[in-house]
Amino acid sequence: MTRRAASPPSEPALPLAEVQRAEARSRATGPWSTEHLRLCWITLLAAGVVLAVVALVVAGATALPGVGVGIAIVGAFFTVSTVVIARVGARHPQAVLVTALAAYLIKIIALGVVIVLLPRHGPIAPRWMAIAVVVGLVAWMGAHLRYVWTAKMFYVDPQ
Numbered sequence: 001m002t003r004r005a006a007s008p009p010s011e012p013a014l015p016l017a018e019v020q021r022a023e024a025r026s027r028a029t030g031p032w033s034t035e036h037l038r039l040c041w042i043t044l045l046a047a048g049v050v051l052a053v054v055a056l057v058v059a060g061a062t063a064l065p066g067v068g069v070g071i072a073i074v075g076a077f078f079t080v081s082t083v084v085i086a087r088v089g090a091r092h093p094q095a096v097l098v099t100a101l102a103a104y105l106i107k108i109i110a111l112g113v114v115i116v117l118l119p120r121h122g123p124i125a126p127r128w129m130a131i132a133v134v135v136g137l138v139a140w141m142g143a144h145l146r147y148v149w150t151a152k153m154f155y156v157d158p159q
Contacts, residue, residue, distance in 0.1 A: 032089040034082055036147040043143035044075050044136055051135050055128050066125035070132025073114065077107045078140055 048071035055063035081103040088099040118126055 032086040034086050036144055036151075037079060037082060039147050040078065040140050040143045041075060043139045044071060047071075047135055047139035048132065051132055055131075059125070059128065062123075063125045063128040065123055066128030067132045069124050070129040071136045073111065073129075074133055074136030074140055077111070081107060 052064055052067045055067050084103055085100050089096045
């Protein structure tokens with residue numbers, strides 16, 4: 001009894017042309033993508049501008065450096081951890097949790113150092129910096145959530 005090789009199906013299981021179009025449209029380049037950073041930075045800066053206008057009207061020009069530092073802290077902290085976690089995840093996925101926890105710990109320590117070293121009556125208004133950190137955090141997380149909810153990601157490799 002001889003076995004014959006199975007003949008390939010006449011039609012692919014998936015409509016490959018449609019899958020390729022969806023893949024081309026996809027904004028996600030995989031689980032370790034950093035493409036959300038653009039949307040998050042745009043949203044963060046827009047929120048910073050709105051907060052700066054509010055701070056200028058409420059407290060005057062002395063509040064602006066605090067707003068700027070607070071927004072910069074949020075952007076720098078999220079960007080650094082995103083890039084570090086994405087690079088580690090692409091090379092060593094098993095080390096992502098440890099990396100994320102280490103990045104979080106380093107960010108909390110760095111924020112504590114900034115707050116402790118910040119002069120209470122210096123050029124940076126601590127109250128407006130804190131408000132900017134909270135507003136920036138909410139804006140960044142909202143933009144990131146929107147990106148994740150609307151990203152087209154394949155859960156199964158189409159090929």
